[in-house]
Amino acid sequence: MISRRTLLRGTGVSLSLPWLETLAAAPKPSTPAKPPVRMAALYMPNGVNVPSWVPQGTGRDYTLSPTLEPLQDLKEDLTVLSNLWNANSKGGDGHYVKETAILTCLTIKKTQGADMANGISVDQVAAKSVAGQTPLPSLELGVTPVAIGVDAVVGYTRVYGSHIAWSDPTTPLAREINPKAVFERLFRAASGTGARTAKLDGMLLDRVLGDARRLRTQVSASDKIRLDEYLSVMRSLEERVQRAGAAKGNPWKPRVPMDPKAAPAEEPRDHAEHVKLMLDMIAVAFQTDTTRVATMMFGNAVSNVSFRFLEGVSAGHHDVSHHQNDANKLREYQLINKWHIAQLGYLLRKLRSMREGESTVLDNSMVLFCSALSDGNKHDPHKLPLVVGGHGGGRVNAGQHLTYADDSPLANLYVSMLDAFGVKLERFADSTGPLAGFLKEA
């Protein structure tokens, strides 16, 4: 068991402890030479109604499909990708193996929890490459709590299907699902702390780290690993606090400061509002450069959130995805897919409305919309439904429908997205190279 758990690396964690009064003293924003590139992944569970998803035509001269229709006004900002797949997710069960690996492109270990193993996810590779440059390394969001229990039928802990962001093979990143808590976290991180507060916080962290080091000598080897996890996350917190307390104060200069009055309500009215509020948080975080990396799950693997709030939908998400080729169910399935696409449109428009010098935040972002299945009825990980919104700082050759040979690796997309983000990788998981045509020729 021990050998499976690897030590956590310091992940450039950030935390800034509260204290609103320091906001007033926040340094004036200054303009960086070039706006940074941001990366987000929005994940939709349960796959798509395939015929309604795939656009007609390829290249620049293509027609958006009925499901993608809500993105019509964003067509020049989009890249629709067809025929990519995640080969390492083909075995196992119908959901957990696929959905957990959507951003890692590896095969998760089948376990009820004792020895979870996945890989580092693409968003975290990006986050680590800019660690320390933003107040928060990354933002992990969702709208439904972590699914409880283990799925005894297929033998996986539901922890798997509830996390797509993994900072290393054994560490899924906890998600925040309360929009108000996200806002407060962003706000505190962005506003920084004064030197005195930083000093006091640093002393507290010093104290608990001292306890952890002493305790470490008294416990068994397997418990040491737990304490090492603790040491790792607390130490990176300490580093951040020290940085914030340095003489020059917080080195980060937001272009647009966080507006404390923009805090969302404690309890969203319904699912739709909840999703919008979470997407707002991504937009705010990107605009203020509080983080450059975000992942958001519209639901956990096998999510059965009721979509009866949509006119014409009669059941929960997962139930509908098992349409059994029933015409009514297929129609409902498409309505649910289209609703999710409309949410993507909402976020992209929001980013487009955020000016950033000569460009917009959307110009400097890559927002991946993905599902880990194509046809949910068949649990099919081939021909995944993928759209990227944004221009990645001008690197993405947007405005196209790109189709590839069957069974081209999804990981190639990640290699190219990381490239635009500023990370040159030879290989990511089972990638065979960059994704042809996705980036502009250098």
Added chain:
Amino acid sequence: MPLRWLNLFLALPLSAQYTFDQGQAFLKTYCLACHQPKSPAGGFALQRVSEEASLTSAAGRWTALAARVRNREMPPKGAPMPPLDQAEQFTAWVDASLRQKACADGPVAGPSMGRRLNRDEYSFTVRDLLDLHIDVARLFPVDGAGGEGFDNAAETLFLSPLLSEKYMDVARFVMDAAAKEYKPRERILVARPAKGVTEVQAARTILENFLPRAFRRPVSKTDVEPYVELFQAARKHGQPFEPAVFYTLRAVLASPMFVFLLEPANNTGAPRPLDPYALASRISYFLWGSMPDELLMDVAAAGKLNDPEVLRTLIPRMLRQERSLDFGQRFTGQWLRTRELTGDKAPDAKLFPQFAADEELRGDIRNQPGMFFREVMVQNQSVLSFIDSTHTIATSNMEKHFDLKLPLRRNQSKQPQWVELPANSRRGGLLGMPAVLAVSSYPYRTSPVLRGAWILDSILGTPPAPPPANVPELEEHKEGAPPKSMRERLSRHRADPVCASCHSRIDGLGFALENYDVIGRWRTEESGKPVDTSGELADGTAVQGPDGLRQVLMARKDLFVRNLTNKLLGYALGRGLTLKDSCAVDQIVDKVRQNDYKAHVLLEAIILSAPFQMQAPAPVPTRKEPVKK
């Protein structure tokens, strides 16, 4: 590793004569073609398990192999498949044989599983430590679950950057609140600077009083002095006495000594009794989800927490406290999955508007299983009450929901209470509870398949095998054709032998509950047609209606008790059970059976079991093996 094999073993007619040679014959027929000695598929040659001794020396191999067969991952698609009954006989034999070998030496101590408190435990502990009644659980992210399906499983209580921020934030939040309230202040500020008492002396007294309770064990000077120094540093930074104290205590609430449940390493090379204070915490986090109280600590100090006589009075006393309500709610909510009622499983608001609008009724329904569980425990009833009972927990809202006349205490009929059920009430046990009936339905209609599978999994502990990869589609609905009833559609499950192999076990159980609608109301008609609650089990036994179902389950009571024991032991240990734990489970089940299935006997036997009381020796650190793909 799950304990499902036991359940399968008991669930299926396993001929006692199944021999090692038969097992080998099975492997030869279905596996040898690929797993031959020269370049075996997946690097696994059958030779490795060809000797009987391999059941001990290569137990892990056997476990993995049986799991692949059971999950129908092997043989792979395209290769000749064994008939389901043969595959099940084989895997049941593997499981039984492994258990027999593993238990040759009797129950053994389990691995050391240090873990952090989960969000509920953190919140309850803060409440009891400070006498501060605020819910801080909601400030943390929801914990996932592992092991036997609970959110206290060490395996899945990972730490993440978000959590490190939360520890600091919550500690500040808690101490800010504590500084303002009377009771917490009294608890904390047991000394103040005065004539002849310096500030540092007062702070030291405060810490000497606070730290042992927060760390749940006696503390030494080495533990206390660094905190005194922190206090002094805060004073140097200009904080007055009181704020400096509360500031110092923030570190306590974020310290690993508070946040983690850990045990001193056992370096003796042999199993030994668990450290008494660690044992006190195990017991209190089991029955309360919170820290030990003074009495428990005293009993721990006296080394009496392994004394059956002491436990016989201690357990009932702990159960009677209000804190055991949390145990009831947390355990049943996850065991029965009724927690999901507030999520995906919530009955549809458009179809059940009254239910959706009546938060009081919904609350009563949500609370019923947990309060019933707790009452069965407190009253030391038979655990078979979960299958059928003469009493239940009800309120006047539920009385109306049930359309029954119940002997409620009329002056407080809105309070959930233990009431006797009238004859033929059909509300005894868990299966008469709306929460259970709703969580095993779709939000908009009942499903005999979901309910049947729920019973197999949650009650009997024999979850059905996963559906095969290529589920043949149910016939398409023809436009304009009259809608078929669920029973007609599901008849495909019996006509097609591929479906029938599992659904003959599932559907019959579920049909028996068709008298209850999605939110657990009694019905005799559905869409104008009389409800048909007849079903048939795999072995041909006829089941009729909920009472018939209760009889069927009662006839399988030992299966139920074993499942409940597995769940409770997994919850008590905060980890998944292993092969070696199954020997302890055997003994606990025997004890319970011999004592009229009494609840206290079950809890006592769990607390006295080897995996609960004993600590395995720390493994000798070896060089890390290269991770095999």
